[in-house]
Amino acid sequence: MARASYHHGRLRETLVAHGVLLLAQKGIEGLSLRTLARKAGVSPAAPYRHFKNAQALAEAIAAEGFTRLRSTMLATMADPLLAGRTPLERIGMGYLSFAQRHPDHFQLMFSGRVCPDPGQPESALHQAGQAAFQALTDTIVEAQRQGLVAADVSPAELAVVSWSFIHGFATLLLAGFLDPQELNPGLSQAELADACQKLIRRGWGQKSTPKPRRR
Amino acid sequence: MARASYHHGRLRETLVAHGVLLLAQKGIEGLSLRTLARKAGVSPAAPYRHFKNAQALAEAIAAEGFTRLRSTMLATMADPLLAGRTPLERIGMGYLSFAQRHPDHFQLMFSGRVCPDPGQPESALHQAGQAAFQALTDTIVEAQRQGLVAADVSPAELAVVSWSFIHGFATLLLAGFLDPQELNPGLSQAELADACQKLIRRGWGQKSTPKPRRR
DNA sequence: GAAATAATGTTGACAGTGAACACATTAAAT
DNA sequence: ATTTAATGTGTTCACTGTCAACATTATTTC
Structure with a gap:
């Protein structure tokens, strides 16, 4: 999970992939941008470089x-x-x-x-x-x-x-x-x-x- | 909105009724237990006397x-x-x-x-x-x-x-x-x-x- | 190759939310 | 009338989405 370089490299796909898993585990209510950022080993604000907001992430x-x-x-x-x-x-x-x-x-x-x-x-x-x-x-x-x-x-x-x-x-x-x-x-x-x-x-x-x- | 007595009297129905309105105005994401409590002129904890949690209110x-x-x-x-x-x-x-x-x-x-x-x-x-x-x-x-x-x-x-x-x-x-x-x-x-x-x-x-x- | 620029990630903050706790007030039952 | 149950309050907590200012790296351009 931990990464060496400052940049993640494939954050967007990682977020979506973890999103699919989290959805299966915790249901729709359990799906949160912050949790996905955590799972990707990244700060809570990082996803905003790839998605306008949480809904855009959900859309992806x-x-x-x-x-x-x-x-x-x-x-x-x-x-x-x-x-x-x-x-x-x-x-x-x-x-x-x-x-x-x-x-x-x-x-x-x-x-x-x-x-x-x-x-x-x-x-x-x-x-x-x-x-x-x-x-x-x-x-x-x-x-x-x-x-x-x-x-x-x-x-x-x-x-x-x-x-x-x-x-x-x-x-x-x-x-x-x-x-x-x-x-x-x-x-x-x-x-x-x-x-x-x-x-x-x-x-x-x-x-x-x-x-x-x-x- | 403001009420005289300590008890609301018909809080449950009021919450559901305002819920229907709020839903039409703000959509599903805008539906929140606290907002409904506010609209009913009641504290944020009051709804819990009538609903186990926010989902139960949504179900109603x-x-x-x-x-x-x-x-x-x-x-x-x-x-x-x-x-x-x-x-x-x-x-x-x-x-x-x-x-x-x-x-x-x-x-x-x-x-x-x-x-x-x-x-x-x-x-x-x-x-x-x-x-x-x-x-x-x-x-x-x-x-x-x-x-x-x-x-x-x-x-x-x-x-x-x-x-x-x-x-x-x-x-x-x-x-x-x-x-x-x-x-x-x-x-x-x-x-x-x-x-x-x-x-x-x-x-x-x-x-x-x-x-x-x-x- | 070096410097400028864009892309990407971090830190720290803020307001709003669901939830729980102990407590206050009133209605209902005994 | 007194006990008891029902209902509402105040406060606090952890968590969330979002933003602004800043840091680091990749990419382009001279």
């Missing part, structure tokens, strides 16, 4: 979260154990997996502590978020090519819908609003996710165009 | 948020201006309306500052949240009765899916991830929401039973 940590979320989703896409799943199922599982393994990081990314006004759409946070979103859009295009998803709807719309659903599902799960057995018909999380996914694919509207009844 | 404010969210949804349900909309559209509009008019309150309710572990499912927060959720479930049952929603799916499942979607949509909207015109085909928020809603009702799966091609 959140941006790193989006990068990792994207990596997790891509890894899940390539996981041979999930070969039987459709691309959209796989990427959704990646999203959920990240949210559940790094709940505090996930919450920070969307907690409003970050990016309150979209005045700076060029921020690293926005870019990292859009990159993750792009992975989802790419997956949808691929699913359309494979004939797994309706091809007559714009990928962007489909991406908005699927991201909205999976994000809401993850958030409500983390917040504990989907746990009680009273409301769910005693399903495990995987079963519930699966049921929802099937329901979405099918649509929940009344079957207004009565298909030729199978029987 | 969040619970109040769920109560108001439920009220907003019910009001939207009854709004005569929206008579042409289906019940699910109306309640979704109520949800979005609350999220956009009280973004900080909405974020607090799901920000993880609140209810980290579901060890206390009896908390007021959980109860208020479940009451809001119940309004949604009721609406779905009603929509099923009206034949607007597939009746062969459990209302609980439909409620999970619709709550997940609308919550995710609201969150991404607030976080600014749905704004850039690059990704959306230049739609207004209302148009986007409408397109998503239609898409969900129809389902996004490949039309496995190909309708007679129009041309």
Whole structure:
């Protein structure tokens, strides 16, 4: 931890890296600029040479979260154990997996502590978020090519819908609003996710165009 | 603000009420126990007689948020201006309306500052949240009765899916991830929401039973 | 290569915060 | 009426984000 030279050399990355760890250990409330400076072996004022304020540091940590979320989703896409799943199922599982393994990081990314006004759409946070979103859009295009998803709807719309659903599902799960057995018909999380996914694919509207009844 | 008697009398409610206001003015970061005590004209230690700590106060404010969210949804349900909309559209509009008019309150309710572990499912927060959720479930049952929603799916499942979607949509909207015109085909928020809603009702799966091609 | 300049880190201070303690005042119960 | 519980006060502590003045080093420029 202790360093020889007066300058740290890689303080910015070190702060973000320790931020990710501290977040996992102490949660969002436990994340403090001073603590991170201490862990980096640096004075409390040093971080201000790299970040305008504590929120900017939190934004950088959140941006790193989006990068990792994207990596997790891509890894899940390539996981041979999930070969039987459709691309959209796989990427959704990646999203959920990240949210559940790094709940505090996930919450920070969307907690409003970050990016309150979209005045700076060029921020690293926005870019990292859009990159993750792009992975989802790419997956949808691929699913359309494979004939797994309706091809007559714009990928962007489909991406908005699927991201909205999976994000809401993850958030409500983390917040504990989907746990009680009273409301769910005693399903495990995987079963519930699966049921929802099937329901979405099918649509929940009344079957207004009565298909030729199978029987 | 100043009071005559030594005891405040309704400190708890006063703190929560001022909390809602302060939240709207200063955002989540600006919400502090001491400031609320000051606004209530009371010493910094007084709130601790009513709340175990600052987080418990935040939870009470969040619970109040769920109560108001439920009220907003019910009001939207009854709004005569929206008579042409289906019940699910109306309640979704109520949800979005609350999220956009009280973004900080909405974020607090799901920000993880609140209810980290579901060890206390009896908390007021959980109860208020479940009451809001119940309004949604009721609406779905009603929509099923009206034949607007597939009746062969459990209302609980439909409620999970619709709550997940609308919550995710609201969150991404607030976080600014749905704004850039690059990704959306230049739609207004209302148009986007409408397109998503239609898409969900129809389902996004490949039309496995190909309708007679129009041309 | 030496000097000027920019980048980066330090020290010390300040106000604001959550929290705890002993104590004061009032309401409620006996 | 007296005891007891509930509620509010004053004070203190450790911690936090932030800043200004200063110190050290890296980088550029002559």
